[in-house]
Amino acid sequence: MEFGTQTIQELLEGYQAKQFKPSEVIEGYLKNISERDEKLNSFLQVRPEETLANAKKLDGRMNEVNQLPLFGIPIAIKDNFLVEGWQATAGSKVLSGYVSPYTATSVQRLESMGAVIVGKVNCDEFAMGSSNENSAFGAVRNPWDLERVPGGSSGGSSAAVAAGLATVSLGTDTGGSIRQPASLCGLVGLKPTYGRVSRYGIVAYASSLDQVGPFSKTVWDSARVMEVMAGFDDRDATSSKRSVPKYTEELSSKRTFTLGVSRSWLEGVDPEVGKSFEAVLEAFKKMGGKVIDIDLPHTRYSLSTYYLIAPSEASSNLARYDGVHYGYRTPSAKSSEDLYSRSRGEGIGREVKLRIMLGTYALSAGYYDAFYLKANQVRRKIQEDFEKAFTQCDFVVSPTSPSTAFKLGEKTDDPLKMYLSDIFTLPVNLAGLPGLSVPCGLDSKNLPIGFQLIGKPFCESDLFTAAYQYEKVRGEFPLPSIAKGKG
Amino acid sequence: MLTREEVLKIAKLARLTLTEDEIVFYQKQLTRVLGHIEDLNQVQTSKEAFVQHVPSDAIPFREDRAQPFPNHEGLMGNAPAVENGCFLLPTIVEHS
Numbered sequence: 001m002e003f004g005t006q007t008i009q010e011l012l013e014g015y016q017a018k019q020f021k022p023s024e025v026i027e028g029y030l031k032n033i034s035e036r037d038e039k040l041n042s043f044l045q046v047r048p049e050e051t052l053a054n055a056k057k058l059d060g061r062m063n064e065v066n067q068l069p070l071f072g073i074p075i076a077i078k079d080n081f082l083v084e085g086w087q088a089t090a091g092s093k094v095l096s097g098y099v100s101p102y103t104a105t106s107v108q109r110l111e112s113m114g115a116v117i118v119g120k121v122n123c124d125e126f127a128m129g130s131s132n133e134n135s136a137f138g139a140v141r142n143p144w145d146l147e148r149v150p151g152g153s154s155g156g157s158s159a160a161v162a163a164g165l166a167t168v169s170l171g172t173d174t175g176g177s178i179r180q181p182a183s184l185c186g187l188v189g190l191k192p193t194y195g196r197v198s199r200y201g202i203v204a205y206a207s208s209l210d211q212v213g214p215f216s217k218t219v220w221d222s223a224r225v226m227e228v229m230a231g232f233d234d235r236d237a238t239s240s241k242r243s244v245p246k247y248t249e250e251l252s253s254k255r256t257f258t259l260g261v262s263r264s265w266l267e268g269v270d271p272e273v274g275k276s277f278e279a280v281l282e283a284f285k286k287m288g289g290k291v292i293d294i295d296l297p298h299t300r301y302s303l304s305t306y307y308l309i310a311p312s313e314a315s316s317n318l319a320r321y322d323g324v325h326y327g328y329r330t331p332s333a334k335s336s337e338d339l340y341s342r343s344r345g346e347g348i349g350r351e352v353k354l355r356i357m358l359g360t361y362a363l364s365a366g367y368y369d370a371f372y373l374k375a376n377q378v379r380r381k382i383q384e385d386f387e388k389a390f391t392q393c394d395f396v397v398s399p400t401s402p403s404t405a406f407k408l409g410e411k412t413d414d415p416l417k418m419y420l421s422d423i424f425t426l427p428v429n430l431a432g433l434p435g436l437s438v439p440c441g442l443d444s445k446n447l448p449i450g451f452q453l454i455g456k457p458f459c460e461s462d463l464f465t466a467a468y469q470y471e472k473v474r475g476e477f478p479l480p481s482i483a484k485g486k487g
Numbered sequence: 488m489l490t491r492e493e494v495l496k497i498a499k500l501a502r503l504t505l506t507e508d509e510i511v512f513y514q515k516q517l518t519r520v521l522g523h524i525e526d527l528n529q530v531q532t533s534k535e536a537f538v539q540h541v542p543s544d545a546i547p548f549r550e551d552r553a554q555p556f557p558n559h560e561g562l563m564g565n566a567p568a569v570e571n572g573c574f575l576l577p578t579i580v581e582h583s
Binding site: 084098099101102304307315322325328329336341342344360364375378415 | 494497498499500501502503504505506509512513516517519520521523524525526527528529530532533549556557558561562564565566567568574576577578579
């Protein structure tokens with residue numbers, strides 16, 4: 001039997017019917033990685049022997065399929081998560097060779113419920129980027145078109161699932177790093193509410209924005225991963241004590257929703273993306289839903305707000321990479337001061353240095369009020385825009401990305417051009433809201449288009465329900481030919 | 488345009504050694520991004536509070552208690568240089 005195209009749901013059904021064993025499934029996925037990833041560069045570390053040994057342990061526990069919600073599910077983990085014994089480079093030369101001394105809570109929860117890690121996947125350095133071209137270990141290619149980017153920063157996470165190298169994957173989303181690559185690779189990607197999933201064991205980028213979330217082929221799979229992974233963790237002071245619903249059990253509830261659209265926000269969207277988005281609105285109307293116009297006047301300032309707040313936090317979080325306790329150390333330091341500056345200067349990549357300097361500038365004496373404080377005040381206004389919108393509608397909807405996957409190198413010279421690819425995702429992080437990207441079509445170049453549902457805090461269940469309804473109407477979304485062993 | 492001196496000052500504060508090419512590169516890139524960010528001045532703001540992310544009913548408290556880390560070896564194993572169980576650094580104070 002060929003493996004790679006299955007969903008979690010399909011694999012679980014197969015295990016229940018004793019059609020195959022975890023070791024056979026995992027072997028199939030490892031084979032896909034060895035045969036296909038040379039073209040994609042999505043994996044940074046694979047440990048076939050350990051992975052297969054873990055799967056074989058599950059072979060002897062086939063009677064526990066119904067107790068372990070992720071029994072024998074192959075999962076890929078973004079390389080900014082710590083998993084004991086595995087490397088965690090976060091796509092940076094600074095962390096090259098770093099071996100994790102403990103495991104992130106999110107990963108530990110998935111593993112304890114039967115998931116099997118097939119590898120650590122590539123990403124933009126320290127999760128800073130929208131194309132995966134900022135990785136110190138080379139760009140990742142989009143499985144739909146190898147000349148194009150898979151999106152970023154979780155580009156390895158999206159490429160691996162789309163190409164059939166893992167059933168699901170984990171990523172992090174600080175300004176769109178799950179939803180945008182999910183959209184560009186034809187997958188479902190969720191950025192949960194701030195505080196919904198523990199960040200313990202994640203390499204920090206911007207702590208008031210970072211969230212952990214899943215990539216999957218279907219809404220059901222996303223809901224399944226979330227019901228296992230979400231919830232309070234006393235090792236992350238920002239994680240919420242709210243109970244976690246059984247998301248998969250709530251998917252089929254019969255409800256109609258009111259969607260809010262901010263027309264001014266949609267200006268400049270690629271016409272094919274715009275057309276596909278309008279078709280989504282029509283589909284919701286046909287299901288009995290309503291579409292209303294709303295106003296989000298401050299979202300136009302999201303990019304400026306984000307590029308002050310995120311770099312400011314990054315400049316502080318990344319101060320730890322100084323060549324002292326772990327990571328890259330320059331061979332040529334003459335003093336401690338020299339050691340810090342040279343190790344950082346030589347080890348950290350181009351875009352990350354830009355953001356560290358932006359943040360340092362914004363926080364420096366004389367500029368704090370004008371930049372950092374101002375950005376936080378505008379951030380509050382963006383949040384209020386959404387609060388007001390949610391008095392009129394259940395969700396705010398938009399395309400996930402203004403365009404489909406762009407070509408490698410197309411936007412690397414101008415940071416602003418690259419930043420604009422996250423124009424619809426940035427405000428969601430700034431407001432701390434959950435956002436779900438769902439595939440809705442293919443453009444004339446056969447590249448996936450996605451739309452985004454944005455919900456009220458901790459309303460992931462509503463997002464899943466609406467997206468599940470839409471998925472039924474849309475029908476099965478195609479996979480790239482590489483996922484079927486071709487191309 | 489940010490001056491060369493301003494870029495060097497930021498790099499010093501950020502503890503980043505830059506090459507000559509990088510100084511020129513970041514002079515342009517920082518100026519480009521900071522130029523865009525000026526649009527925030529169009530927004531009228533007064534004393535808006537900072538964003539409250541975690542709903543107040545969910546702010547968790549816990550006892551401030553140290554817990555032993557089980558994998559000391561794993562932590563020290565990532566150090567670039569160790570001597571007698573301590574992190575090794577270049578000399579800070581020169582002998583006279």
